Amino acid sequence: MNEILYSCRKAAELITRSQDERLGLLDRVRLKVHLSMCGNCANVDRQISQMSKMMREPEPAEAPTD
Numbered sequence: 001m002n003e004i005l006y007s008c009r010k011a012a013e014l015i016t017r018s019q020d021e022r023l024g025l026l027d028r029v030r031l032k033v034h035l036s037m038c039g040n041c042a043n044v045d046r047q048i049s050q051m052s053k054m055m056r057e058p059e060p061a062e063a064p065t066d
C-alpha cells in the first residue's frame, strides 16, 4: 500500500508536469500503468485534462453540455 501511496504522489506530479511539458517515455509509461490501476489518479488525470482543455478554449462556453 505504501508503494501505491508514493506512486500517487508521483503520479500527481507527472500529471501536472505533463500539462506543460512532454514527459519522457519512462514517465509516460509509469503514469499510464498507475492510472490503469488507480481510480483516484485516473479521476485527477481526467479532471486536469478537462480543465486544461477548457482553459485552452479561446471562448469558453457558459454552460458545458457534457
Ligand SMILES: [Zn+2]
Binding pocket: 004, 007, 008, 009, 011, 034, 038, 040, 041, 042
Ligand atoms: Zn494513484
